[in-house]
Amino acid sequence: MTSDTGHSASAISSSHRLDGKVAVVTGASRGIGEASAHALDTAGARVVLTGRTTADLERVAAGLQHDPVVLTADLAPAGAGTDLAQRILHEVGGVDVLVNNAGIPMRRTPAQLSEADFDLVFSINVRSLVMLSIGLAPSMIERGGGSIINISSVAGVHGPLGRVAYAGTKGAVDAMTRALAADWGPEGIRVNSIAPGLIATAIWEDARNNVPGLIEDLAGQIALKRWGFGDDIADVVLFFASDASRYVTGETLVVDGGLARVTASNTPARLPELED
Numbered sequence: 001m002t003s004d005t006g007h008s009a010s011a012i013s014s015s016h017r018l019d020g021k022v023a024v025v026t027g028a029s030r031g032i033g034e035a036s037a038h039a040l041d042t043a044g045a046r047v048v049l050t051g052r053t054t055a056d057l058e059r060v061a062a063g064l065q066h067d068p069v070v071l072t073a074d075l076a077p078a079g080a081g082t083d084l085a086q087r088i089l090h091e092v093g094g095v096d097v098l099v100n101n102a103g104i105p106m107r108r109t110p111a112q113l114s115e116a117d118f119d120l121v122f123s124i125n126v127r128s129l130v131m132l133s134i135g136l137a138p139s140m141i142e143r144g145g146g147s148i149i150n151i152s153s154v155a156g157v158h159g160p161l162g163r164v165a166y167a168g169t170k171g172a173v174d175a176m177t178r179a180l181a182a183d184w185g186p187e188g189i190r191v192n193s194i195a196p197g198l199i200a201t202a203i204w205e206d207a208r209n210n211v212p213g214l215i216e217d218l219a220g221q222i223a224l225k226r227w228g229f230g231d232d233i234a235d236v237v238l239f240f241a242s243d244a245s246r247y248v249t250g251e252t253l254v255v256d257g258g259l260a261r262v263t264a265s266n267t268p269a270r271l272p273e274l275e276d
């Protein structure tokens with residue numbers, strides 16, 4: 001397994017083009033956000049890259065073609081989402097696409113979880129996501145509509161062990177996706193979420209380095225028998241950002257290489273008495 005966005009420039013059909021559009025990507029400095037920034041730029045959009053680490057954002061921006069903008073921001077403090085929206089509008093005037101990708105994991109059993117942990121993961125993964133969306137929506141409406149893509153997780157769908165707060169944030173993201181799609185549909189803003197499965201990014205570095213065999217064991221539980229890369233998610237981001245998905249809103253698309261299918265089909269093997 002390598003930790004890589006795997007991005008490659010390729011021909012893009014006309015319904016996937018984003019020429020003249022402005023797209024914001026939070027958490028654009030690596031992983032899924034970096035791959036999404038590349039995909040949107042390749043499709044013709046001017047990309048606004050945000051995250052906490054300026055040097056990393058500038059490294060990504062250096063590989064983009066359409067006058068990218070770097071805005072450093074920590075999305076944890078109260079007011080951060082609203083402040084960032086104002087800075088973005090000041091810098092680029094208006095926005096057509098928002099990819100709410102920035103997020104942190106939180107591995108804690110119920111017994112380990114403190115109120116401070118809970119507040120931190122909800123402040124970044126949920127509060128800033130919705131406040132940034134609310135701050136940018138009026139400019140999308142002024143421009144005739146837009147597309148918001150929220151990166152949630154299969155954790156919000158499955159409820160994995162030892163990740164109660166993280167799963168809660170991602171379930172909240174999917175629920176808010178449906179609610180905002182209803183609120184903003186009449187004004188031309190589509191809101192969808194992508195629930196990635198196991199994607200080889202920095203989030204998994206600890207596990208890769210410290211738990212021998214875990215990465216291979218987990219690959220065995222995926223129908224397609226490989227971990228995902230940033231590009232596997234970025235191509236779906238591009239679909240939701242573009243006109244190719246013009247009649248889709250309020251949906252969550254699981255992009256997990258068939259992880260859910262294998263988990264379900266394993267059940268009889270674990271319960272041999274139920275086999276034919």
Ligand SMILES: NC(=O)c1ccc[n+]([C@@H]2O[C@H](COP(=O)([O-])OP(=O)(O)OC[C@H]3O[C@@H](n4cnc5c(N)ncnc54)[C@H](OP(=O)(O)O)[C@@H]3O)[C@@H](O)[C@H]2O)c1
Nearest residue numbers: 027028029031032051052053074075102103153196199201
């Ligand atoms: N990788 C997976 O297997 C997987 C699976 C399901 C869902 N997801 C979700 O996909 C999204 C991206 O994950 P990834 O794997 O690409 O993670 P990653 O490689 O750790 O990247 C996370 C990004 O978020 C930014 N970020 C973190 N904390 C921030 C903060 N307080 N304020 C502003 N930006 C912050 C990081 O930049 P700085 O550190 O410089 O701020 C970085 O750009 C997350 O929402 C994650 O929950 C990932």
